[in-house]
Amino acid sequence: ATNWAPNSPPDNFTIYAEVVAHVVMHYELGWPGMSGQIFNFDYIEIGNEPNLPAFWNGSKQEFLQLYSTVSQRLKTIGGSFKIGGPGLADINFSDWTTSFLGHVNGLGLPLDFFSWHAYWNQPAQVVGVIETGTTLLTNHGFGHIDRVFDEYGLDLLSDTEWGTMTAALHITHVLVSAAHHGIDVACFGFAKDVPIHPSVTTIFGDEANFGLLTRNPTTPKPTFHALKPFAAIMGQSIVNSTLVPSPTLFPMPVPPSVLATQGPGQHNYTILIANHGSRSTTTHITLHNAPAGTFIISTRILSSAGLQQYGDWTPPSTTTDTTISITCPPNAIIWINIHHLGPLLSPLEFTTLQTQVILRHPTPRFDK
Structure with missing residues (x-):
């Protein structure tokens, strides 16, 4: 394209689709005689926030044409990857989503996944975007x-907050919501703080502080530590969850988010409680119809009161009581492991001080 800019439509959609196909x-x-790596992509996403002029200065119809041409060409390659998009921002989200899905459905275009984004300081607002999507x-x-x-x-615009417990709690609330709503993949956008070239003037100064790690030296932030329990429960079944309410029901103080997963063999459970409030909160965990036996419990806490990283596991405590009360300090995340010397007969049921949500049957695994 003449004077082409990265956010502008290509002059020829067919040629552009051919270039994309050959890159994929x-x-x-691979190629004859190659010595490099075959990537075996899981997903190929077409588009990144086309509903924002900074990333797409063409019309909505032009983007829909781009998706049509590229997705159909990629489908002819025959790889195992999934094709989708469009990575919408949450501005004019419903309007763009309705147009995009209607276009795909009307033409029978490939769409193996739908992707979207949200950046809000209140976790309940992000939860609202997940729910809308x-x-x-479904509709x-x-x-x-x-x-x-x-x-x-x-x-x-809150980049100074991204390295704090506020951001760690935010991540935990969002991922609990993602698990609750059956999100297949949730991606945190920045692994490391991003240096900004001196010739570029931005609102962030010399560095954008969005990463899980600082840049120099490389030091994990509370957000990095907040992801650790989610890595530990990959592949486990979700047996219960409670959520930060949607914005229209947003109370003060914020109730905790709770997620419980069941490990292999029905003997092991992991529970996360994120308390975003300024006061301690107590969560009562009831194990209904549990057979007689001993429960072994261990916890660790991530909070602003400590080193802003998870502390060591507490020495295991034992109980035969089927109701366990856990007090979570203010602005903290508590990570709990429960091991039962014998399988449980039903899912865990949670009752918190403000919220009760019961999932009677395990949902699909928490995968990515």
Whole structure:
């Protein structure tokens, strides 16, 4: 394209789709005599926030044409990857989502996953965007495809908060919501703080502080530590959850978010409690119809009162009581392991001081 800019539509959509296809083939299928790595992509996303002029200065119709042409060409490659998009920002989200899904449905285009983003300081606002996305997918007949929430976090204008316990609690609330709503993939956008070239003037100064790690020296932030329990429960079944309410029901103080997963063999459970409030909160965990036996419990806490990283596991305590009360300090996340010397007969049930949500049957695994 003449005087082409990265956010502008290509002059020729067919040629552009052919270029994209050959780039994918290069990394997905390899080439004769290659010595490099075959990537075996899981997902190929077409688009990044096309509903924002900074990333797409063409019309909505032009983007829909781009998706049509590229997705159909990629489908002919025959790889195992999934095709989707469009990575929408949460501005004019419902309007763009409705147009995009209607276009895909009307033409029978490939759409193996739908992706969207949200950056808000209040976790309940991010939860609201997750809820809106999943509802729109179901209403348009796409409830069966993968749901990819591939960017989330605090407001980008709040970059000084991204390295604090506020951001760690935010991540935990969002991922509990993602698990509750069946999100297949949730991606944190920044692994490391980003240096900004001196010639570029931005609102962030010399460095954007969005990463899980500082840049120099490389030091983990509370957000890095907040992801550790989610890594530990990959592949486990979700047996219960409570959520920060949606914005229209947002009370003060903020109730805790709770997630429980069941490990292999029905003997081991992991529980996360994120208390975003300024006061301690107590969560009562009731193990209904549990057979007689001993429960072994151990906890660790991530809070601003300590080193802002998870402390050591507490020495295991034992109880035969089927109701366990856990007090979580203010602005903290508590990570609990419960081991039962014998299988439980039913899912865990949670009752918190403000909220009660019961999931009677395990949901699909918490995968990515």
